Amino acid sequence: MTLLELPSPKAEDWRWSDLSSLPALAEAPHGALDLQRLRLPWLDCRGPRLLFVDGRLDPARSAPGCLSVGPVDADAGDHPLGRLIGGDGWTLRLGPNHAPPGLVQIVHVSTGGPDHLPAAIDLDADAQASVVETFIGEGWANRATRLALAPHARLMLARRILASGGFVSLTDRAELGQGASLIVTTLAAGGADTRLDGKILLAGDGAFTEAGGALLARGRQRHDANLIVRHAAPGGTSRQVWRSVADDRAVCSVAARVEVARDAQKTDGEQSLKGIMLSRAATINAKPELEIFADDVKCAHGATVGELDRDALFYMASRGVPETEASALLTRAFVADAIDRAGEEEVREAMHADAEGWFG
Amino acid sequence: MLSIENLHATVAGKPILNGLTLSVGVGEMHAIMGPNGAGKSTLAYVLGGRPGYEVTEGSVRLDGRDLLEMSPDERAAAGLFLGFQYPVEIPGVSNVQFLRTALNAQRRARGEAEVSAGDFLRLAREQGEKLGVSMDMMKRGVNVGFSGGEKKRNEMVQMGIVDPRLAVLDETDSGLDIDALRVVGDGINRIMRRPDKAVLLITHYQRLLDIVEPDFVHVLAEGRIVRSGGRELARQLERQGYGAIAA
Numbered sequence A: 001m002t003l004l005e006l007p008s009p010k011a012e013d014w015r016w017s018d019l020s021s022l023p024a025l026a027e028a029p030h031g032a033l034d035l036q037r038l039r040l041p042w043l044d045c046r047g048p049r050l051l052f053v054d055g056r057l058d059p060a061r062s063a064p065g066c067l068s069v070g071p072v073d074a075d076a077g078d079h080p081l082g083r084l085i086g087g088d089g090w091t092l093r094l095g096p097n098h099a100p101p102g103l104v105q106i107v108h109v110s111t112g113g114p115d116h117l118p119a120a121i122d123l124d125a126d127a128q129a130s131v132v133e134t135f136i137g138e139g140w141a142n143r144a145t146r147l148a149l150a151p152h153a154r155l156m157l158a159r160r161i162l163a164s165g166g167f168v169s170l171t172d173r174a175e176l177g178q179g180a181s182l183i184v185t186t187l188a189a190g191g192a193d194t195r196l197d198g199k200i201l202l203a204g205d206g207a208f209t210e211a212g213g214a215l216l217a218r219g220r221q222r223h224d225a226n227l228i229v230r231h232a233a234p235g236g237t238s239r240q241v242w243r244s245v246a247d248d249r250a251v252c253s254v255a256a257r258v259e260v261a262r263d264a265q266k267t268d269g270e271q272s273l274k275g276i277m278l279s280r281a282a283t284i285n286a287k288p289e290l291e292i293f294a295d296d297v298k299c300a301h302g303a304t305v306g307e308l309d310r311d312a313l314f315y316m317a318s319r320g321v322p323e324t325e326a327s328a329l330l331t332r333a334f335v336a337d338a339i340d341r342a343g344e345e346e347v348r349e350a351m352h353a354d355a356e357g358w359f360g
Numbered sequence B: 001m002l003s004i005e006n007l008h009a010t011v012a013g014k015p016i017l018n019g020l021t022l023s024v025g026v027g028e029m030h031a032i033m034g035p036n037g038a039g040k041s042t043l044a045y046v047l048g049g050r051p052g053y054e055v056t057e058g059s060v061r062l063d064g065r066d067l068l069e070m071s072p073d074e075r076a077a078a079g080l081f082l083g084f085q086y087p088v089e090i091p092g093v094s095n096v097q098f099l100r101t102a103l104n105a106q107r108r109a110r111g112e113a114e115v116s117a118g119d120f121l122r123l124a125r126e127q128g129e130k131l132g133v134s135m136d137m138m139k140r141g142v143n144v145g146f147s148g149g150e151k152k153r154n155e156m157v158q159m160g161i162v163d164p165r166l167a168v169l170d171e172t173d174s175g176l177d178i179d180a181l182r183v184v185g186d187g188i189n190r191i192m193r194r195p196d197k198a199v200l201l202i203t204h205y206q207r208l209l210d211i212v213e214p215d216f217v218h219v220l221a222e223g224r225i226v227r228s229g230g231r232e233l234a235r236q237l238e239r240q241g242y243g244a245i246a247a
Helices: A022-027 A310-318 A323-339 A343-359 B042-049 B072-079 B095-109 B117-130 B147-161 B178-192 B209-210 B231-247
Strands: A049-053 A067-070 A088-094 A104-110 A114-123 A126-138 A140-149 A152-163 A167-176 A182-188 A193-202 A207-217 A222-231 A237-248 A251-260 A267-275 A282-294 A299-307 B001-011 B012-022 B029-033 B053-062 B079-081 B090-094 B166-168 B199-204 B216-221 B226-227
Touching: A022 A140, A022 B147, A088 A126, A088 B166, A104 A114, A114 A126, A114 A152, A126 A343, A140 A152, A140 A182, A140 A267, A140 B117, A152 A343, A167 A182, A182 A193, A182 A323, A182 A343, A193 A207, A207 A222, A207 A251, A207 A323, A207 A343, A222 A237, A222 B231, A237 A251, A237 A282, A237 A323, A237 B178, A251 A267, A267 A282, A267 A323, A282 A299, A310 A323, A310 B072, A310 B090, A323 A343, A323 B090, A323 B095, A343 B209, B001 B042, B012 B029, B012 B042, B012 B053, B012 B226, B029 B042, B029 B231, B042 B053, B042 B072, B042 B079, B042 B199, B072 B079, B072 B095, B079 B147, B095 B117, B095 B147, B117 B147, B147 B178, B178 B199, B178 B209, B199 B209, B226 B231
Parallel strands: A049 A104, A088 A114, A104 A126, A114 A140, A126 A152, A140 A167, A152 A182, A167 A193, A182 A207, A193 A222, A207 A237, A222 A251, A237 A267, A251 A282, A267 A299, B029 B199, B029 B216, B079 B166, B166 B199
Antiparallel strands: A067 A088, B001 B012, B001 B053, B216 B226
């Protein structure tokens, strides 16, 4: 039995997370959830797919195609949760100019207890891929993913966190070469707590990234996203668009930082962190940060936290829309800002449906 | 159809309506005029049920039902339409989506069958065309990027779609040029000038009343009706000003 060492809530980067459920989840057995009764959330698209149940590949329900399963170094050893991850995981490696047909789908089912899984996506020059990862179940799904994009490679990565309970922690490390493009869109619309960590390094000239998503929480749920985009080369563009919705006593937190190195002139950075509280007892934390060492840059950042627009609610009610329905319409519109950034139409539609399911 | 008895209302603790009594019969069109601060918009909001507008005394009945007991959406389903002086912008929610949701919510509340997407689009196109609101505009966010005149025309499109029993129109003529005024006025006549409907038109000016000819004109001052008459009262007000009439 290993002793789980977790970061203290006193640490600045962890003060909004609640990891108190992890020790029990780490000791819990697998299999509390009946897999047969679950509907697997595949999207109706062609392309390679992998199903992991408690971190183990289910070969009968997978079609690996260009994906491989074996030892992976996800490069997250410096992260308190990422360092728990080792051994076998999945890899998507594409040669120059390669693009797999359709959508790459990875479904993670946690039936209870902990499962740690590394992954790597290596795209060679001009390769491109769209990947969607979906999380369901109620255990602790702990993931570390290394993303390496060679010059002009393009990756669209979507995460649908729909786990009904437990905890989902994702740690990403990404490095982008010249002119490469990475779009990461995350939707948390289940019952699990989450901790999302991302470090994106724009290492080559003119690299582009959009990293954001929507966090929906109710009850005593907590979502916590921490993202750092580092512009190390000139002419890079980054967009961080996050939308949080917290009901009841839930807490949604987003800390997003843009770092611009001395040489990264002509950087164009944008952060938009917005939150809506659906109840007076809910909490939204938004922490946009800029650290700029170059002098010719454009960095816009904005953070707003509030309630639904009362004038709009009354206007809708005066046309006959009941308050719950009006709230849902306004909240959907708010969340759509972030979801609509997902690259593929099928993925956007699925995320809208997921959010719809959350609104009930 | 609408019966207001001795209505008193406060906003943020301040009395605005002070014993307003008014009866609107079926098939009638009434205009309420009055100086700024008389309580015209407050009356509209109280009838619509806006939060923050507190009724302290009196009663309002619509077709015999207690309007003040109902939530704003229930009032809409009961047949009340409130036209806004400043229609609200709702980014991210299209006019089409908003109005279909509204119409079907009203129909559900009345125990009627919902309207299908196809039938709704036909209805929206038909009502939009009559007021110069294109389907392209209907697909945009509610009132987002609309000019003042377009917002008011859009109010009339909404009224045409939900087809209310009673319309309370709060300064629907404000901010309109003469052409837009004609379009909006014709819209009111076409949609609401019916033997089974009624209108309460709140306005500052005579000019809309030249197009929408009211059967009754009332002067509101300091929170109550101080004078009532026929169409000629509006012209008298225009000539002599509120001071002379309301005194």
